[in-house]
Amino acid sequence: MAVEIEVDLSDAIKGVEDLRSQLANRRALNAALGKRAEVELRAHFTDREQGPSKASSRGWPKQHFWAQIAQATTLTEVNDDGATVTINDPRFAQKVYGGTIKPGAGKKYLTIPAIAQAYGRSAQIIEGLKPIIRMIAGERRAVALGKGETVISKKGNPRLKPGTETIWYWLVKSVTQEPDPQALPPMDHLKEKLQDEAKEYLARP
């Protein structure tokens, strides 16, 4: 799911007849504003790419999430009515709106990285991971995936010897994330920049 940011000045200029007469080519103004919105959004995402992150504070490898969001931010449509900038990455919608993530069809758990080597990597490509089983509320369930010394259980299944395991991923049934309040730049700042762009456009010879 993408996120769309629509810039539409038609309501804002209603009743300002002088301006209306100058805006014979409203597409051109909307192009300038749409592009400005793209530039400001990308600058914000690039700043976040270069700033600290939860993962980097743990010493985990950088995944360049915000650089990828900046890259996926594009002015996609311009017309007389407005302009649309699209952030074409489903992970960004999750940042803006938050929400609960559940495993896809056929999967029981989400894998949450527990160590740097697991971060940004699918558990499917890590060789030798074994489930770590615990009793939870009287029920045996897998709580993590890890590596360690393997022993054979009484039932003949390989399992990790307690005390030797390194947990790579936690297994959870769902994750609920709060919206990131800084996912988008402050709206006042964005409006100010758009206003400056509109003024600049109208001041052109």
Next chain:
Amino acid sequence: MIALEEIRAQAIDIEPGGEASPFAVESIRRRTPVLSRYLNSQDWKLISLALRQRAQFSSEVENFRLMQQIQRRLEQAISQLRNERGVYVNEQQFVAEMKKIVEEEGLGPIDPRDIGTLKDIGSEARLRLIWRFQTEQANEYARWRMANDPDVLNAFPAQEFKRVAVRRVPRLNWPERFTAAGGRIIHGRMIDLVNSTTWENLSVFGQPWPPFDYNSGMGLVSLSRRETESLGLLQPGEKVTPRYVDFNAQLEASVRDLSERYQNALKTLFGDQIVIEDGAAKWQGNIIADLYDRVLKNPGLQQELSLGTATASTVQKAREAGVEDLTGYRMVIRTDEMRKIYKKRGIEEADPTQAVITQNDWEALPFVWRDPDSVQIRRPRNFILTKRIDGTLYVAEWIRNRENKTVMLRTFWKKKAGPLTR
């Protein structure tokens, strides 16, 4: 005096959903999976950007199933479509899925020292590179197309080349490369007009949009008209001409210097999908599927199509199966056979062990011809080629004509189960 403060840029709506950039989708969708047996990375660099942009290619990868899945997943990702499990495709899943195919198909590197390196198509590093490079390409192409919209270009006519993503070991020679490409360094900044040739000169891929080199963290930041004019790159009010029309024209002409060897390799790879005239190559699109579509719409249409000459792999496998030497034989499809296949294998397929042939299946035919899994002789002049692609077994029967050195498609079907022939 106009009441500028009356412009309240307050109408900013933020909504979930919406369409991906059609240019980004086009950039991925127009690609055809291509096997690299005939050309290595260096050879590909000599081939025009127009053709490279239309090939889903990865150096030294000769497995159609893998290339087709790479293409499919990238297309889903850029189009924001969910996969079969109902989730969006992301980099991690892409790497895991492609790695699995590589293992299933036994595509590891020949030299064990290459395992895990970029030379290993199953390595995480290589698969991540494919994902990142291609998604970046698609998004940046879309931005480049919009940057060349006349209204957008007039408002933001220049761009700055700068670091947009952190790299552990950044390249330090970008300023030298930038000036060598024709760019200007203004107040220590690498800046040029959007429509300048600097950008494609700067790119190791010959394209005017990022990435400009492998794993580069450098990108473009658009500059407004006011800033462009204040930097002296444009006079007040001076118009800028969009470049993409010229650039496209240049793309088609840029293969004129191709040697005969490259032209032959291209013809072998693409068959009639490209036309080479006077040393210039032009892409014809997915002509087999297009022709099939025209056949269905126009019952009187008479046409034939060539998909290039037999590859070394086809010749060898045919020889091992006892088929006469196919060296130099050209594969031909005629509209009459297409029509028969539509009737027998399309709408009226009666055999429950066979699946109905659709328009998309025709795109698999060149791969059956160029890279079959097996060859079986049926009669002295007839033989069958088979290829399993993504779980589907495609079977094509051909008749060899010694006089004009052609093999004509007789019929084409896909199997669900059972023996190859009825």
